[in-house]
Every structure is written in C-alpha cells, then in structure tokens.
Amino acid sequence: MSHYDEARRDLDSYIAARVPLIGIRSIEQVRAVRLLREVAASPRRANLPFWIHTRATGLRDLRTNTPVQEDRSLVAAMDFAAGQLTRRAQATIAFVDPDDLSGDSPVTRHIAELARLADAHSGSVVLITDNPLWTGLQRLGMSITLAPPNAIEMYDIVVDFLKEQQGAVNIDWTESDARRAAEFLVGVPEGTAVNVLATMAATGRMHREDVERLAEFKDKHFADLSGLERVALGPADHEIGGLTSLRAWLRRRHQVMVSDLRGTGLRPPRGVLLVGVPGCGKSLSARAVAAQWRLPLYRLDFATILGMYVGQSETRLREALEMADRTAPCVLWIDEIEKGLAGQHDSTGVSRRLVGQFLFWLQESRSRVFVVATSNDVRALPPELLRKGRFDELFFVDLPDEAERAEIIGLYHRRYVDEEPSADLLGRLVTVSDGFAGSDIESALHEVGVEVLLHGRGNLRPEFIVDTFVNTFPLSRTHPEQIAEIRAWGRDRAVPAGVAGTSASPDAGGRRRVIVPGDA
Template identity: 45%
Template structure:
C-alpha cells in the first residue's frame, strides 16, 4: 500500500531498474497514468499506453501509434516492437483474465520474458490480483486512495482559481476540515463533490455539512453497516456528567490536524453497565454533538454458515467504516456478537472475529470513533478489556437523584410539552429510586398516552405518582444481577455519571474507590 508520493518513488525505481513486469492495483487509472507521465519526463524514456477506447498512444504527447484498439492488437504490438526498441515501456489499462492460469496470462508471461531480454517493461493497471507465476516475474504495488494531504491539494486546486470571482468563505481551517471529512474516497469523487459546490456559484461555511452528506451518499449501500439517522430535535441524554466531560475534552481531537504532534485521535469508548441506562442513546448523542455521521455495526448479521465467511464480512464492514471516516461507529451489545470467544462453542469463529476486530482497533488509522456497548459483562472476551484497546471504559450505573430529576424533566417536556411543580418533581424523584432511564421513560409515557387520549386536564398529581408506582424496576426483579454488575464495574471502569458506582455516596473506601477520569 502506498500514497501518491511513495508510489511515484517506487515507479521511478522500477522504471530505472527496467523491471520487466509491473502490476499496479488501483481503481484510479488516471492517477497512475499521471505518475507514469511524470516519470517518463523525468527519466527521459518513451511510454506507450493502451486502452480499448483509444488504442495504443504515446503517453506524453497523446499521439496515436497503432490503429488497432483491441487487446490482441495491443499484445501483437508488444511482440513486434519489443525486440526493435530498447527500454520500451508499455502500459495496459484493461487486461481481463489474468488472475489465473489462462491463455491471456500465459501470453502476457511470454511477452514479459521478451521484455526481460530487451530491457523493456510491461505495466498492467487493474483492481484485481495477477496470476502468481506471472507476478513473480516482476514487481507489484498498490496505490491507496488519496490521503488527507493529497485531498487537501486537490481541494485547493479546485477552488483557488475561483477566489475573487465568486464568494468562497472557506479559509485554511475549513479546507483542512473538508479534507479530513473526504478522506477515504478517490480523487475523482473528491473533485466531483467540490465542483458540485462550485456549480452553485459560491462556497459558504455551512457547505462543510454538504461535503459530509455527499460522502455519505457515495457509501449509501454499505455491506454490514447501517446508517443511523438521528433526530437532533428529540435527542437528549440526562446525567452521565463524567462521560460528557471526557467527550467534551476529546471532541476537538477527532477532526484536528494531528500530524507531527505524536498524538493519536481518540479511538473509542466501551460502555458497560446496567441495562436501560442510556448506553445506546449515548452513541447517538455523541454523533450529534460531534456533528459526525453515525453507523451501526450489527455483529449478528456478520456471522455466516461457511468457514471464513464471518471473518470476510467483518473485514469488509470495518474497511467500509474506514472509508466513511470520520464517523461514529456504534456496536450495540458487542458481547452477543463475540460471545463464542469465551465459550468456544462455535468452532473458533468468534475467537477469530475478536482477533480481527482487535487488530483493526489497534492498527487502523482512519478516524472512526467506536462506541461499543455491553450489558452482560461476563461474556466479554478479556482481550477486549485490556488497557489501550479503547480510550476509556465507562460504567453506566442507575441514575443518581439529580440525574433522575434531569431525566424526568427531559421526558416530561418531550411527551407533555410542559413542566411540573417542584413538590411533585421531588416526590417523583423519590418514587423513581432504583429506576433506570428506560423505567422513567416508560412511566412518563403512560402519563403522556392518557393526556393524548383523555386530555391534559385528566392528568392529576395522583395519576403521575401511580404511573411511577406501577413500574417494577430491575433492582426489584433481579437485584442480584444488578449487584454483580456493579461489583464488576467498581474495580475496572470509570463512572459515567461521576458519582461512585453502586451508590450516590461511598459506603467505604475499598468497595467504592473505583477509577477516575484524568482531566
């Protein structure tokens, strides 16, 4: 894998060394031809390029050298001219049927041997692998999609000529931000997005959002990933002050230009804890607050029935996440998708998936911020919990008294479009002791339904209280499980609320010491 600068240097070296066969893996033919065109001028060697649409032409002057546009005609041209001209270099842009041992691949191998005898080079550009015996006669390289630095130059080349002739509000900071958002797509896709903005006669500050939307449309049909649309107007998360504080500090690092600083952008957080307390909602809130697209990776759809199928699907999904970066990648109930890794009941598939996911988590450089959630901590692979996998491990506990007050207020405003008096609020806060956020939402929803059906005048304080009394929280139905979850979190995780895990005030220093956020 190489960026444009590395690829240019490698091509120069291959041509100077007269490597007889060079394969270039890419989907962007024009970028590769630009590289060879530059090398041809610097080294001083003629290069011919063949395509079905134009036939055989001289690369720099773009003059016709053969009228036969067919692929057999191109191979015949190589066979006739390779012995006559020294240092002949010919680029073939369309070469099907050379992945395996085929007649075309063998013919190309014979021509490569002819090139070896005469100091020639045959270059094949494509996005598929080459037959092994043929590839071993030469060298190969893969040209990556443009990195942020190259995309930055592409954007400048598109918009700088129009500064002064139309309104362009983007400064250097905006251009860098756009380059970060467009990282992972091709040069032609980048150019198409920018010239579309230019076509409307101006580029304004708010057009940064259109850049993000345009990139999302390119990857609208994504295998293994689901694009989640979040309604900004109704999304609100109560409590979780500790998690919010950490996110506020790290938000500017997600899209910042960190080259040369030695600082890595935040990779993600793992949210564990009591079910129904806002872990999944937090993933949506992060995407909204950071103004990033949200994608959900459903590990249950990754598993396939054939050997290696699950791993292939996960690899494809994670590679796609890299392409749509910067984004928030939400992995809900991660323990369910990787549960077999702790029990070994699936022939090792989950173990391999864990290994593949951890490798990507460690080595991938794209700005994908992962928000993984888990309810059943006993099923989490221990490798996932090692320090350094995620930036932080947060424990989402039952809401404290003040958090319950905030959550009740949020849901009442959302469902009833009103507020309640302070005395009633105090009673509801006490009645909701031991409730999760989902329990509070359920109680308020019952009130909102009655208000819709019977009118707001039917809602009395007694009805409010009964709605809360009727909810039986998990702390009553399964207190042992809640206690086990909390005991696990006290030693391993940071409290997402900022309050001690398992209670609003520490009972003793050993059980509630927990971990804290460094700020």
C-alpha cells in the same frame, strides 16, 4: 509522504529496473494513468517509447496521445506490443483494465507471454486495474497499490481547488477549515473529492459551515457498506439525561478529534467502552456522540460478520474495519460487544481470532474513527479488551440518582407531553421512580404520551402519570440479584459515567454515571 508520491517512487524504480510486468492496482484509472505519464516524462527516458491502450481510445502514444493504429481492439494492441517488444529494447506498453485479470484465462496467458518477451528485451508491460492479478502474472513482476489520497494529498487537492476558485467564488474557509475538509474527504477518490467541492462552489460561496456538510457527501459515497449499518440520526438524539462525567470527558475528546495532530506524536481518540446496567443510556450515548459531533454513525453488527465457512468471519471483520477507516471521521457503534467477542472457550477458535484482529486494528489504526462499544455483561469480555490503552477509557453506567432521574423525567415529559412537569409532580415522580433505569422512565412517559394523544392534554391528571410510574416494574425489581452483581463489578473497576459518590437508592451502593455529549 502521500500515497501518490509513494506509488510514483515505486513505479519509477520498477521502470528503471526494467521489471517485465508491473501491476498498478487502483480504483482511479485516470489518476493511475497520470502517475505513469509523469514517470514516462522523466528527461532520462526521453528516447524510450511508451504506449497505452484503453477500450475507448485504443492504442496511443502515452506522452503525445497520438493514435498508433486504427484498430482499437485489445487483440490488435497485444499484437502490436508483441512486435515492438521483440524489435525494440526498453519499450513500455500499458493496458488499462484490459479484461478480468484475476484468473487463468486466454487474456492473462497472452499477457504473460508479452511479459516474457519484455523480460528478454528489457521492456515492461504495465497493467492498470482495480482487481487483483492472477498469481501466474504476479510471479512475473511487481505490483503497486495506488490507494485513494491520504490526508496530506487531500489537503493539497483542497488547497489547489480553492486557489482555482479565487475571484470566481467567495471563499470563507481558513487554513484550518481546509485541513478539516481534507480529513473529512480522506478515503474517497480524488475525482469524487473534486466533484464534491465543485458542487459546493457552484452556489457562489463556500461558507465555513459547509465543511461539516462534507461528512454528508462522504456518507452518501459509502452508503452501502458490507458489515456496517448506517444509523440515521434525528433531533432527539442530541438529548440524553445525566452522565455528567462522561459528558465532560467526551467534550475534551472532541477537541482532540478535530485538532491538527501533525507534529504532536498524538493519535486520534480510539473510543470508549461503556458497561453497566441495561437501559441506562449506553446505546443512546453512541447516537448522542455522533449527533453532537456532527459525524455519521455506523453500527458494526457482529451478527452479519459471523460466517459459516472457515475464515469467512475474519475476512468480513477485516473488510468492515477497513471500510470504517475509509469513512473516517465517523463514530463506530458496537452494541453489546460481548456477543461478538466473547466465547474464549470456543473450540473453533473464531472468537479468539476476531478478538485479536479487532484489538490489532484498535491499536494500530490512525483514522479518526471513534468507537463507542457497549456491554451489559462485561464478565463475558476477554480480559485483553479491558486492558488500559485499548479504549481511551472504561466507564460504568449505573442507575440514575435523584438529580439524574429529575433530568431524565423532564426530558421525556417535554418530548411526550409537550410541556414541563410541575415541581410537585416532578418531585413525586422522582420518588416513585427509585430504581428505574432511563428506559423505564421513557417507557412510563411514553404511555402518558399515548393518553395525551387519545384524550388530549387538558384531560391528563397528575395521578394518572404517578400511577403509570407505580405500575412500571423496572429490572432492578424483577432481577435484583443480577443488577446488584453488575453494580458491584462496576463500582471498583470502571470510571463512573455520572456524578461519583452518588447512588440510585440507599441500598443500591455504587456510583452513578450518565451522558449528554456537548452539554456545557
């Protein structure tokens, strides 16, 4: 059932029960007024009076839109309502965003008096607003939240729009495209969705490729989100070296992400937790997933979530996760998740409450939000986060082996030197880069790129590139005990993100993983 149908059912029952005060909370006033007008149009209410007041049009008959009085002020409308509710039984009057109704004020107290008059004469006062009602009003009646269209209703909106454009616009969309468009638009108001579709139709043709553009429109609509940081993606984000097992796994998950799951009992993919050696591509993987799947990428930053007041952190996290649901489908990147959800011995209890809140959302949310969480110190994470079923899978990202280092070296050599490395040079670099993480390789070749910029590619000597690698000291050499401990943990407790059974060096032990989403 759509959100609109649920709200209409509840409103119809409240009007029938003559609830004295009915609050309709919605950011879409036009949609809420339409809802009320449909309920008032029921044949069994043909003889019952309905009026509505707005700031722009004043007081009017709800059904015929006929003006009731010349004075358009709220005071005049409330005086009229008092008289009608006193003289006529079962009268209903609605006020659209009359004032700030969230606190104790002369207006809210006046409306409370109208509600008491309505209660005495079987009438109803309806308040349409996008803000919560003052508790003094809430106690006098019932409330309805008219949420933005869900996938069911949005699909009907898309189909109705396409039918209206038949003959005037060339439409290449299939039924599957319409469903994908509806999923992209879930969370935006009905009017915004129609405006976006109309913008596409204004070109004279709606191509199948336009469906993917809906993510861009939605991203602009939610451009400034509290607790979420929009991450811009570039052409280079499509590329990442190695991680073949993770890459294949993500290809399968992408198929589920874009599939119609109605009637299957399946839920959209939850996401993946990447743990392992720092600098081996965990954070780059989040960018690659979003770039390959052509979805907006948002970063959940726990530094902006944590607050100094009691309950502030929990409220901010809840709001950020709610906004993630509204921006779906999207990729939600949580970098170094242990820094936000660790601290099980925190005396304030904030960390434990955040963990519980996040896990509840991860378990219950049905939005197409794919979470990519990364961790360098998985031992700091609460055990319940690692339980099977929280994330779809737990992958361990190890140091790259020879084949993966060759792929990564080739990738960054093309990026910074703008040409393929020779076979001889590639072999030498693979040998001297034993123990390097992907970030170490990039850092070395970035220095080579600086040399090319300053002196030209024609003066670049292979020996300079090799020396640059030799003079790079990776973390596996500066902190060998730390890296060995991380690898020992991941070897037996997580799925390898790269090719199982390989290792970066003879004494490294452990399996290797690396990611490039979407590669064949």
